[in-house]
Every structure is written in structure tokens, then in C-alpha cells.
Amino acid sequence: MHAPNVNENTVVAHPDLPLLRLEKLHANLQRRSEHFLGYQFNSVFDYSALAPFLNMHLNNLGDPYSSACKTVHTREYEREVLAQFAQLWRAKGRHPLTPESYWGYVLSMGATEGTMFALWNARDYLSGKPLLHQTVWSTGxxxxxxxxxxxxxxxxxxxxxxxxxxxxxxxxxxxxxPGLCPVTEDGNWPRAVASxxxxxDPKQLAELVDFFVARGHPPIIVLNIGSTFKGAxxxxxxxxxxxxxxxxxHGLSLGEGGGRQDYWIHVDGALGAGYLPYLELAHEKGLTDERGPLFDFRLPYVSSIVTSSHxxxxxxxxxxxxxxxxxxRLRPPSRPDYIGSPDSTFAGSRNGLSPLILWYALNTAPADVQAHAAARCARLADYAHQRLETVVERIPGxxxxxxxxxxxxxxxxxRPRVFxxxxxxxxxxxxxxxxxxxxTRAVIDKLVDALTAPNALSLPKPT
Incomplete structure (x- = not known):
């Protein structure tokens, strides 16, 4: 028997190598998670009860409310999740089904997928494409x-x-x-509305909308409920x-009397649309003085909302x-016989684990628990602000x-080391x-200590 041809580029498999690498990766990620402060992710969860579902193919193919598609799915749990979010966001129920009733789905990606779907829907809605139960396109x-x-x-x-x-x-x-912008001195167009x-800035937003509505362009307005960097x-x-x-x-339709409206307001609440309903509840319970702005379907002019589960x-x-x-809701581009359901979501094939994750989170940490968590996070933001203010007092610049x-x-x-x-x-x-x-407060205290250590910052020398 000849020995295998092995050179320096050959990878020799070892039966334990995959597990050893995974153990090393897990230890590394766990260590990094202990001091992870910079992103809008909640790292406190335990979904081990859902581990058996990792060994199953779960595909929520088609519309969440379709009963025709018989894949191995979790659409029943998806509908329960949607009903719970409808309560959080004060949407009208689906029984009886009316034009004001909510419709939605659980995303396979984060909030960006939902915003992509909202903009797509808004574009085609405002362009006059047929609604779900219509067959006639707009004329002109x-x-x-x-x-x-x-x-x-x-x-x-x-x-x-x-x-x-x-x-x-x-x-x-x-x-x-070109050169006709109403909100700049030189007439050049800014890339975004000022904040x-x-x-x-509501005034600048209205001025810009006025310019384009006067020229026949329906507006699609994206509002932030928890902006990416400032969390505003x-x-x-x-x-x-x-x-x-x-x-x-300009005589735009507001959609009264069953007609179409001539605008779309989308709420990008990747973090805030999950957090603010519980902060409001915490405020009602006297757990905090803070509460955010109203953003949900209590406001009849809100057209769509998205949030991220992670x-x-x-x-x-x-x-x-x-x-x-x-x-x-627009008429889907197709209704494939293959799946027996309207292809009414962005992805088509959708991750069946995501609804289980949200269903488990909502049902193991009910509203009162979430309210206490929201109040604690608000207090912790105050604490972090106060502790970092002490660095201002100690380090000029x-x-x-x-x-x-x-x-x-x-x-x-x-500097990169602390960053x-x-x-x-x-x-x-x-x-x-x-x-x-x-x-935790302990991690914030460690950050403050690290920021005040020698060579932690690169600041201009005082003159």
C-alpha cells in the first residue's frame, strides 16, 4: 500500500478537529461578549429549549396566513408572534378582517429586509399598481x-x-x-434631511416634501425610532x-373613505419599536420617568413598521x-401552483426558526418582565452618561x-486597543x-477605567 501524496498544502483531517475548533470559537466569542458594548444587540438569552429544532428543516414558505402550503413550517407560531406585535403596536385585529387590519410577516433577515419590503410596497402602491383584490391598474x-x-x-x-x-x-x-433646492443657500441638494x-428636522422635511409634491412626486418618508449611531x-x-x-x-388624498392615500410613512424601529412599547409600560407602572414618542398604529398616518428581533x-x-x-397589500407578482400560496413576502422561502425564537422570547419574558428590563436599561444609560462625564472632568478635550x-x-x-x-x-x-x-454597571466602570488609563486616547495637546 502506497502512502498518500502529502505536501505542505494538504490538510489532513482529524476526527476531533471540527469539535476542537468549535470549542475554541465558542470560548473566544463568549469572552468577547462579556465586554460587548458598541452595538444594538441583546446578548442575554437562552434558547437551549429550541435546540431540537436545529435538526429540522423549517421553511415558512409563502404567506403567513396561507393554509395551502404544507411544508414543514412554524406558521402557526408566526401568526401568534404577529398577533402579539399587533398588540404591542396597537394595530387593528384580523377578526373580523377589515382594510385597517394588520398584516405582516416574520423576517428572515434583520430590519433591513422589512424596510426593503416597505419601500417596494410603497413604490408600487403609490404608482397605482393593483391591490390584493383588484385587477385593474391605474390609467394615465x-x-x-x-x-x-x-x-x-x-x-x-x-x-x-x-x-x-x-x-x-x-x-x-x-x-x-439642479440648483433649485429650497433649503440651501446655494440651491445644491443635501443627501438627506437635516437632523x-x-x-x-420637521420644518426642513416639510419644505423638501412640499417641493416634490408640487411637482407630482408622491412622498415616501422614513422615520427613525432608534437611529443607528445616536439612538435617537x-x-x-x-x-x-x-x-x-x-x-x-396640494390636494393629496389622505385615504379617507376607502380610497388610496398619496403618501407613505415607514417607521424604521430596528431597536426602538421593540424597546419603546415596554418603556411606555414601565412609565405607566411608575418604574421610570422616561417614555418615547408615539410611533405605532395609534397614529393613523403610519403605514408600516419594522423591528429587529436580535x-x-x-x-x-x-x-x-x-x-x-x-x-x-398589493397583488403579488405571482401565485405559484408549486407552493399553493401567494408569494407575498420578500424572501419567499423564510426561516422557520425566527418565529420560534420570537415566540419563545415573548412567552418566557412577558410584558411586565420586559417593562422592568426597559426601565433598567434607561437607568443604565443615565449611569453610563454620568460616569463618562467624569472622564470629561479629568481629561481635557x-x-x-x-x-x-x-x-x-x-x-x-x-485608541484601537480600548475600541x-x-x-x-x-x-x-x-x-x-x-x-x-x-x-452591567461593572462593565461600564471598566470602560471608564480603560479610557482614563495612559495612552487610551489620542487627543490634541492643549495649547
Whole structure:
């Protein structure tokens, strides 16, 4: 028997090697998780009860409310999750089914998938494509909807717009109306609506919307409920009166009497749409003085909402929930006989584990537990802000900021050693932490100690 031909590039398999590598990876990730402060992820969860489902193929193919598709699925649990989010977001129920009833699905990706779906739906809805129970397309010229979002909006909005071939107001303005921007001195178009401490400027938003509505372009407005870096919350109730004035001025339909509306307001609540309902409950129970702005379906002008499951609730992989209303549902591009269900979601084949994760999270940590967690995180953000303020007092040039009611605290970006140790996220010369449920005062104290250690910061020498 000849020996195998082995050279320096040959990998010799060992039966225990995969397990050894996984053990090493697990230890490394666990160590890093202990000081992980920079992202909107909740690392406190235990889904070991769901471990048997990892050995099954779970495919929530088709519409969540379809009974025809008989794959090995978890759509029953998905519908329960959607019903629970409908309660959280004060949506109208599906029994009886009315135009105002909620419809949605559990995402296979994070909130970006839901925002992509919302923009797609908004584009086709505002362009006059047939609704679910209609067969006639609109006649006449199809208007080109335009997207409005603030400079603190998640970076994925630009990607979604590009994938869907949809213009932002910057794209459309620069292309068709160069030099005519109503909110800049030189007429050049800004890439996004201005924000103040992370919150969209309602007046500038209304001025920009007015310009494009006057030229026949229906507006799609993306509001942030928990922006990416500053963790700030746009206030739909502050935005709406100014937008309403614009809509009425130009005769836009508000959708009253069963007709279509001529605008779309999407709420990107990747973190905040999971957190704020429980902060509101904590406020009602006297657990905290803080509460966020109203953003949900109590506001009749909100068209769609999205949140991520891995952010507030915690999950081992990205997921989330998209929710809108029956009256906005479009006729799916196809109804394949192959699956026996309308292809009414973005992905088609959808991860059946994500609904189980959310179902388990919602049913093992009920609303009262979540309210206490929300109040604790709000207090922890106060604590982090106060502790980091002590660094300002000790080190000239160091700065700290926190947007109102935010779980994010921003500060001078430290050197890579500290930045990496605490899993921080950065933007320019700043860094931030998010006081998520897994964060403790002890870890914040360690961060403060690390920031005040020699050579932790790169600051200009005082003159």
C-alpha cells in the first residue's frame, strides 16, 4: 500500500478537529461578549429549549396566513408572534378582517429586509399598481415616488433605494432640478434631511416634501425610532402636522373613505419599536420617568413598521417583524401552483426558526418582565452618561453626548486597543455604547477605567 501524496498544502483531517475548533470559537466569542458594548444587540438569552429544532428543516414558505402550503413550517407560531406585535403596536385585529387590519410577516433577515419590503410596497402602491383584490391598474402617467430620510437614517436605506431603483430626494433633485433646492443657500441638494441631535428636522422635511409634491412626486418618508449611531427617536406627531399642511395644500388624498392615500410613512424601529412599547409600560407602572414618542398604529398616518428581533429581544441570528395594513397589500407578482400560496413576502422561502425564537422570547419574558428590563436599561444609560462625564472632568478635550431618551451614549473615540476590547462602534472621531439588557454597571466602570488609563486616547495637546 502506497502512502498518500502529502505536501505542505494538504490538510489532513482529524476526527476531533471540527469539535476542537468549535470549542475554541465558542470560548473566544463568549469572552468577547462579556465586554460587548458598541452595538444594538441583546446578548442575554437562552434558547437551549429550541435546540431540537436545529435538526429540522423549517421553511415558512409563502404567506403567513396561507393554509395551502404544507411544508414543514412554524406558521402557526408566526401568526401568534404577529398577533402579539399587533398588540404591542396597537394595530387593528384580523377578526373580523377589515382594510385597517394588520398584516405582516416574520423576517428572515434583520430590519433591513422589512424596510426593503416597505419601500417596494410603497413604490408600487403609490404608482397605482393593483391591490390584493383588484385587477385593474391605474390609467394615465405613473408618478415617480421619492424617498425622504434624515442624515441619521440607517445606511441601508441608500442600498434599498439602489436595489429598487428608487430615487431619494437628493437623486431626483440633483438629476431633474439642479440648483433649485429650497433649503440651501446655494440651491445644491443635501443627501438627506437635516437632523438635530439625531432627530429629523420637521420644518426642513416639510419644505423638501412640499417641493416634490408640487411637482407630482408622491412622498415616501422614513422615520427613525432608534437611529443607528445616536439612538435617537424621530417624533411622528411633530412631523405630521407640517406634512398634513403640505398634503392639503396640494390636494393629496389622505385615504379617507376607502380610497388610496398619496403618501407613505415607514417607521424604521430596528431597536426602538421593540424597546419603546415596554418603556411606555414601565412609565405607566411608575418604574421610570422616561417614555418615547408615539410611533405605532395609534397614529393613523403610519403605514408600516419594522423591528429587529436580535436587538431588543435578543436572538442568535438576525430576524425581525414587518407589519402594515390589509388596505396597503398589493397583488403579488405571482401565485405559484408549486407552493399553493401567494408569494407575498420578500424572501419567499423564510426561516422557520425566527418565529420560534420570537415566540419563545415573548412567552418566557412577558410584558411586565420586559417593562422592568426597559426601565433598567434607561437607568443604565443615565449611569453610563454620568460616569463618562467624569472622564470629561479629568481629561481635557474628551467629550460625551447623549440624545434625549437614547440608550446610546457617545464619546471621544479611544485608541484601537480600548475600541476593540469593548466591541465599540465608531463614526468619525466618536464612538458609542448601547446600554442593552446584557450590559452591567461593572462593565461600564471598566470602560471608564480603560479610557482614563495612559495612552487610551489620542487627543490634541492643549495649547
Amino acid at each position: 402617467d405613473t408618478p415617480e415616488p421619492v424617498i425622504f430620510c434624515s442624515e441619521d437614517t440607517h445606511y441601508s436605506i441608500a442600498k434599498c433605494a439602489s436595489v429598487l431603483n428608487m430615487p431619494t430626494f437628493y437623486d431626483l433633485g440633483s438629476r431633474n432640478f 438635530q441631535d439625531g432627530v429629523v 427617536y424621530d417624533d411622528p406627531q411633530a412631523v405630521w402636522p407640517l406634512l398634513l399642511r403640505v398634503f392639503e395644500k 436587538k431588543w429581544f435578543g436572538a442568535p441570528f438576525p430576524g425581525g417583524v414587518y407589519m402594515s395594513k390589509e388596505k396597503f 474628551f467629550w460625551v453626548e447623549r440624545s434625549r431618551r437614547s440608550l446610546a451614549v457617545r464619546f471621544t473615540r479611544p 476593540s476590547r469593548f466591541g465599540l462602534s465608531g463614526e468619525g472621531t466618536g464612538a458609542h455604547i448601547f446600554t442593552m439588557p446584557h450590559v
